[in-house]
Amino acid sequence: MATSQLRQQERKAQQLPPAPHRSGVSGGITPDQLTRARRELGRYLAQWRVSAGLRQDELGKLVCYSRTHIANIEAGRDNTTRVFWHNADTALGASGTLLAMSDQLHALVRGFQAQRERARDQERQKTATPPPPFTSPVTDCPGECGRGPTVIGRWTGREVRALREALRMSVCAFAEHLGMTAATVAGWEHQAIPALPEQSALDQALRLADTDSRTRFRLLLDNPDAPIPGANDSPSTADTPAPTTISRAYRS
Structure with a gap:
């Protein structure tokens, strides 16, 4: 790429706001936080695309995605794979900004899934049936004891x-x-x-x-x-x- 084009992309990158840093989320992670994070990442993708002077279909051709898929990602309806964000970051000259944001989002999703699994485990422990009390190895007889058939599974x-x-x-x-x-x-x-x-x-x-x-x-x-x-x-x-x-x- 020519030196003038590199300088032009650097000037455009300086006009974009820096990517937010999400080192962690205090308390529990909510679905609303995941939705906001996806939309935020999609908005940054759209800003970098517009700054590069590309339409959605043009960016899609560069990263082998359809225009509809690009539109869904920019709307926050699909955060797609890390490979996409790596290719999009390279095609738009984002210098790792979009890739870092996608990694933060994926870490947030993994944290939410782990949190939900822990909650399910706790709920299963609360509703778990306590072990039955010890009973004789002899099967219960119908009616009064001694009148029904008595069976031993294994004699000891x-x-x-x-x-x-x-x-x-x-x-x-x-x-x-x-x-x-x-x-x-x-x-x-x-x-x-x-x-x-x-x-x-x-x-x-x-x-x-x-x-x-x-x-x-x-x-x-x-x-x-x-x-x-x-x-x-x-x-x-x-x-x-x-x-x-x-x-x-x-x-x-």
């Missing part, structure tokens, strides 16, 4: 012991009732997880239990820290009904 030592105590059986008697060894039952009650065939045997034992035993089973699950005195003792044959093996099909 806690449920095994509760069932044994509900049936009023010692470890040996309960093991015989299931068709297992006493060592196996004792292992379950000491945190060993029954295998799948053994889980099925326990399911069947629970299904075959009478109403009173199922009721006791629920009560024992709800009060695991209150074991029955003598529950681990080996009762005499006179005090204990003869167990009936129910899981011969589960033996390997």
Whole structure:
């Protein structure tokens, strides 16, 4: 570009007001502030365009945008991309003024979006449903407790012991009732997880239990820290009904 043209653009630039400096916005950012900032940037683009002696369509050809798009940007309806502002700044000889203003606007938009996301997070925390209270792993039975079906998702030592105590059986008697060894039952009650065939045997034992035993089973699950005195003792044959093996099909 000729020296005379450069000097002419410098004189025109001196006639334009300096770009406002927005280092930050005190308090929260509002949509109205974003609208004013876009319009302000659009007005400065129009001033630089007029100062360069260009029409909207002529500027559009220089930056590969349509005249309508340029008109929308100057009206503050579209702040477009940083690439546009870089090209427009270069084409109009704004010496980085328009690009700096667009960067400030984009920072304002990012701050507004972050502020809105924080507000949404706070609202979600206020309306979040508190965690449900602890409930027994046994599904609720319809109607009076003990009359509906009782289901265990996974048998652990806690449920095994509760069932044994509900049936009023010692470890040996309960093991015989299931068709297992006493060592196996004792292992379950000491945190060993029954295998799948053994889980099925326990399911069947629970299904075959009478109403009173199922009721006791629920009560024992709800009060695991209150074991029955003598529950681990080996009762005499006179005090204990003869167990009936129910899981011969589960033996390997």
